[in-house]
Amino acid sequence: MKANTLRIGLTGVASMVVNEETTADRFDPDMVPAFATPMLVSLMDNAAHEAVKHHLPEGYVSVGTRISISHIAATPKGMKVTARATLVEIYRNRLVFEAEAFDEVEKVGEGRLERFVVNREWFMKRLEAKASVKKRGLVEQ
Numbered sequence: 124m125k126a127n128t129l130r131i132g133l134t135g136v137a138s139m140v141v142n143e144e145t146t147a148d149r150f151d152p153d154m155v156p157a158f159a160t161p162m163l164v165s166l167m168d169n170a171a172h173e174a175v176k177h178h179l180p181e182g183y184v185s186v187g188t189r190i191s192i193s194h195i196a197a198t199p200k201g202m203k204v205t206a207r208a209t210l211v212e213i214y215r216n217r218l219v220f221e222a223e224a225f226d227e228v229e230k231v232g233e234g235r236l237e238r239f240v241v242n243r244e245w246f247m248k249r250l251e252a253k254a255s256v257k258k259r260g261l262v263e264q
Contacts, residue, residue: 125181129218129240131210135173137166138205141198141226158198163206163232164190167222170208171236175218185218185238186246192234198226208236216240 139145145162147154168187175185198204204226212219216239224232 125179127180127183128178129175129210129213130178131213133174133178133210135170135175135208136205137169137173138203139166140203141200143200146200155197156200158202158204158226158231160192160194163194163204163224164192166204166206167192167208167224167232167234168236170206170222171210171218171220171238174208174210174220175238175240179240182243183240184243184246185240187236188239189237190234191236192222192232194232196226196229196231198231202226202228204231206232 139162141158141162143149145159146156147159148156150159150161168190171187172185179185204224206222206224208220208222210218211221218238218240220236220238222232222234222236223230
């Protein structure tokens with residue numbers, strides 16, 4: 124069984140190259156052809172996930188619950204964006220991260236993220252139960 128080795132200071136990194144699928148104009152042609160804020164959020168969240176995924180007990184995962192970021196500079200297509208998230212607080216199963224993102228020229232984002240450590244099997248059972256409610260038509264539209 125894998126042990127819980129979570130500790131303050133764990134850092135994760137995630138990167139991507141900006142392309143047609145990751146720019147704001149993908150969502151609406153009236154938007155600009157620059158790295159989309161939802162993609163920056165995703166990149167920072169992936170970095171936080173990477174920081175802790177190998178430090179959780181067997182059968183446990185972390186799930187994102189809160190994100191507060193500032194997207195402070197635009198990044199054009201073809202440029203690489205790298206996010207780094209550092210674990211700064213642990214309280215029971217709540218993990219808090221500080222994150223920054225840089226393109227090849229400058230800092231493009233910063234913020235705080237929160238993830239919770241949950242039992243994967245329990246989480247999947249809850250998810251499946253919710254999906255079955257929808258399939259049975261018990262959810263109002």
